[in-house]
Amino acid sequence: xxxxxxxxxxxxxxxxxxxxxxxxxxxxxxxxxxxxxxxxxxxxxxxxxxxxxxxxxxxxxxxxxxxxxxxxxxxxxxxxxxxxxxxxxxxxxxxxxxxxxxxxxxxxxxxxxxxxxxxxxxxxxxxxxxxxxxxxxxxxxxxxxxxxxxxxxxxxxxxxxxxxxxxxxxxxxxxxxxxxxxxxxxxxxxxxxxxxxxxxxxxxxxxxxxxxxxxxxxxxxxxxxxxxxxxxxxxxxxxxxxxxxxxxxxxxxxxxxxxxxxxxxxxxxxxxxxxxxxxxxxxxxxxxxxxxxxxxxxxxxxxxxxxxxxxxxxxxxxxxxxxxxxxxxxxxxxxxxxxxxxxxxxxxxxxxxxxxxxxxx
Amino acid sequence: xxxxxxxxxxxxxxxxxxxxxxxxxxxxxxxxxxxxxxxxxxxxxxxxxxxxxxxxxxxxxxxxxxxxxxxxxxxxxxxxxxxxxxxxxxxxxxxxxxxxxxxxxxxxxxxxxxxxxxxxxxxxxxxxxxxxxxxxxxxxxxxxxxxxxxxxxxxxxxxxxxxxxxxxxxxxxxxxxxxxxxxxxxxxxxxxxxxxxxxxxxxxxxxxxxxxxxxxxxxxxxxxxxxxxxxxxxxxxxxxxxxxxxxxxxxxxxxxxxxxxxxxxxxxxxxxxxxxxxxxxxxxxxxxxxxxxxxxxxxxxxxxxxxxxxxxxxxxxxxxxxxxxxxxxxxxxxxxxxxxxxxxxxxxxxxxxxxxxxxxx
Numbered sequence: 001x002x003x004x005x006x007x008x009x010x011x012x013x014x015x016x017x018x019x020x021x022x023x024x025x026x027x028x029x030x031x032x033x034x035x036x037x038x039x040x041x042x043x044x045x046x047x048x049x050x051x052x053x054x055x056x057x058x059x060x061x062x063x064x065x066x067x068x069x070x071x072x073x074x075x076x077x078x079x080x081x082x083x084x085x086x087x088x089x090x091x092x093x094x095x096x097x098x099x100x101x102x103x104x105x106x107x108x109x110x111x112x113x114x115x116x117x118x119x120x121x122x123x124x125x126x127x128x129x130x131x132x133x134x135x136x137x138x139x140x141x142x143x144x145x146x147x148x149x150x151x152x153x154x155x156x157x158x159x160x161x162x163x164x165x166x167x168x169x170x171x172x173x174x175x176x177x178x179x180x181x182x183x184x185x186x187x188x189x190x191x192x193x194x195x196x197x198x199x200x201x202x203x204x205x206x207x208x209x210x211x212x213x214x215x216x217x218x219x220x221x222x223x224x225x226x227x228x229x230x231x232x233x234x235x236x237x238x239x240x241x242x243x244x245x246x247x248x249x250x251x252x253x254x255x256x257x258x259x260x261x262x263x264x265x266x267x268x269x270x271x272x273x274x275x276x277x278x279x280x281x282x283x284x285x286x287x288x289x290x291x292x293x294x295x296x297x298x299x300x301x302x303x304x305x306x307x308x309x310x311x312x313x314x315x316x317x318x319x320x321x322x323x324x325x326x327x328x329x330x331x332x333x334x335x336x337x338x339x340x341x342x343x344x345x346x347x348x349x350x351x352x353x354x355x356x357x358x359x360x361x
Numbered sequence: 362x363x364x365x366x367x368x369x370x371x372x373x374x375x376x377x378x379x380x381x382x383x384x385x386x387x388x389x390x391x392x393x394x395x396x397x398x399x400x401x402x403x404x405x406x407x408x409x410x411x412x413x414x415x416x417x418x419x420x421x422x423x424x425x426x427x428x429x430x431x432x433x434x435x436x437x438x439x440x441x442x443x444x445x446x447x448x449x450x451x452x453x454x455x456x457x458x459x460x461x462x463x464x465x466x467x468x469x470x471x472x473x474x475x476x477x478x479x480x481x482x483x484x485x486x487x488x489x490x491x492x493x494x495x496x497x498x499x500x501x502x503x504x505x506x507x508x509x510x511x512x513x514x515x516x517x518x519x520x521x522x523x524x525x526x527x528x529x530x531x532x533x534x535x536x537x538x539x540x541x542x543x544x545x546x547x548x549x550x551x552x553x554x555x556x557x558x559x560x561x562x563x564x565x566x567x568x569x570x571x572x573x574x575x576x577x578x579x580x581x582x583x584x585x586x587x588x589x590x591x592x593x594x595x596x597x598x599x600x601x602x603x604x605x606x607x608x609x610x611x612x613x614x615x616x617x618x619x620x621x622x623x624x625x626x627x628x629x630x631x632x633x634x635x636x637x638x639x640x641x642x643x644x645x646x647x648x649x650x651x652x653x654x655x656x657x658x659x660x661x662x663x664x665x666x667x668x669x670x671x672x673x674x675x676x677x678x679x680x681x682x683x684x685x686x687x688x689x690x691x692x693x694x695x696x697x698x699x700x701x702x703x704x705x706x707x708x709x710x711x712x713x714x715x716x717x718x719x720x721x722x
Binding site for chain 2 (some may be wrong): 002019022023030041042060061062068087089114139140141142143144145148149153155156159160164167170172173174175178179191192193194195209210216226230231232234238239241243244253254256261263264266291356
């Protein structure tokens with residue numbers, strides 16, 4: 001690693017730097033850790049200039065909690081670009097914070113402005129309340145917004161937890177093909193894949209790159225079944241595609257989907273057992289690895305009492321209800337739905353069940 | 362788990378069964394484990410009928426090594442369907458094997474034929490040597506063939522190792538979009554995505570599902586860059602697509618690709634450090650978690666001395682060679698290439714370097 005010692009201190013960070021999350025989660029602050037120099041890099045979230053000190057929150061995207069940085073040095077306090085939104089590298093000493101809001105804070109001994117924010121031109125201002133829809137005008141800035149960054153971290157944690165569940169249970173990941181001639185669900189809702197026809201004179205046959213019509217996968221089930229007859233347990237975690245024209249949260253053109261196939265699983269109870277276990281295992285892991293983000297969502301985004309519902313789900317055994325019985329329960333409460341549940345409509349069962357579950361389970 | 366006790370014994374397996382791999386890897390066979398009944402399910406790979414016993418290898422896809430099953434009971438030995446390729450469930454006692462070829466073997470007390478193989482109709486026969494190309498006629502059977510199953514397990518282990526490397530280093534997984542209007546590399550080699558035009562009279566505009574031309578991603582870099590400016594470290598592991606008409610191992614229409622973006626990484630040495638670390642970490646993990654499969658490939662598929670080369674790669678520091686110097690080395694050995702290396706051709710560097718490396722590094 002000798003190469004890196006020759007670089008200025010802020011460059012070392014790219015290989016050895018601590019994330020804000022890891023600094024905030026230090027189990028306890030030993031005297032040695034206080035004396036050691038720490039380096040943190042991120043974006044200034046909020047800044048307060050008092051008479052003798054400047055405080056700012058450093059957000060590096062690793063946690064929903066930011067690191068409080070204390071700047072006492074007069075020269076550093078007056079650095080041009082030390083403002084909301086700027087990208088900065090801070091070197092300093094980590095000390096126990098006098099405030100109960102954070103366990104530690106970083107007292108800056110050096111600050112480098114990596115990129116100064118033009119606060120006039122920036123679409124969002126410090127401490128401004130922005131409606132989620134307004135972020136649609138600035139999609140590329142979403143990962144800098146707490147609410148979206150937090151959601152992205154939870155999604156990442158969930159994806160990793162899914163892979164871990166399958167690995168622990170000796171499933172093998174199979175990258176089933178995305179380009180396919182196979183229409184698994186037969187709904188005719190697959191997208192077609194062609195090569196852009198640059199000269200209009202070319203005939204249809206030349207557009208067919210693969211010699212036969214190709215479409216985007218709607219499911220990898222067929223390929224997984226073949227894999228399971230050799231590997232016994234196989235799963236995929238792939239993008240899937242549906243050319244459905246409805247615009248709703250339940251009709252996406254592109255989404256990521258988990259599918260699993262097991263050989264020698266010949267009973268429905270066993271299948272339900274695996275599905276329940278996967279849901280619980282993934283939920284528990286996300287609650288552990290993304291605890292702060294989960295709490296943030298429960299406090300700011302989710303409906304009330306959602307935490308209790310999720311914790312109960314992870315603890316309880318799932319109830320098995322036959323279709324007819326489920327419909328009877330739904331019909332008993334049909335007054336509460338805009339679209340009353342209807343026997344024979346699977347869609348109605350899916351949708352209503354989520355609502356009824358949150359009330360009656 | 363009381364539900365499952367009511368099911369016949371072979372059904373319990375779907376939730377509690379041990380894989381062949383886990384049975385073979387039992388650290389030591391305690392008397393308690395010998396007395397305990399074990400259940401294994403898989404496919405019969407090879408079968409030998411001796412005077413007083415029948416032996417067969419049970420392959421369940423979890424390992425390149427099969428479990429030897431010993432059948433002494435006359436009734437079980439004569440079960441119809443106890444032949445090569447059949448899917449069977451075996452209950453029995455695990456004992457230390459008298460043969461040095463395997464640590465343990467399963468002495469069957471009960472066998473259930475889950476699906477009898479029609480050996481006449483089956484395209485492959487027991488102990489038959491099949492050229493890899495012949496399997497192309499029976500793609501769905503590949504996962505049942507040692508060589509391919511082993512490769513699939515290594516690929517799965519490598520994919521999981523990649524996710525683990527990034528998780529350990531606080532990167533967040535981002536599912537960058539596959540459908541996009543963005544052509545990252547500008548090569549015009551993207552596939553177009555449309556909805557199949559069922560009525561020929563419909564005009565072009567109606568074919569455009571999204572209101573503007575959409576194509577399949579060639580790279581998620583743009584989206585990852587935006588994610589990295591909020592999450593600091595972001596990666597994807599996505600399918601990517603290139604509409605290149607060449608047919609070679611280096612020109613695939615669909616492939617899975619890892620991309621990573623880091624904020625605050627502003628020097629080339631740091632970037633090389635991360636790339637080297639990722640390659641080594643993934644290699645080491647695959648060598649650990651897929652050790653038997655790796656050895657199988659080194660013994661049966663890879664060129665000679667490949668093991669030593671890979672182990673050396675994992676142990677050594679990667680040499681940094683400037684382009685000009687690399688070209689000089691290649692030119693010095695240009696006699697050894699069908700296509701001599703040419704200054705200015707990146708492609709020639711990529712391709713030749715792999716060959717020269719295996720000889721001179």
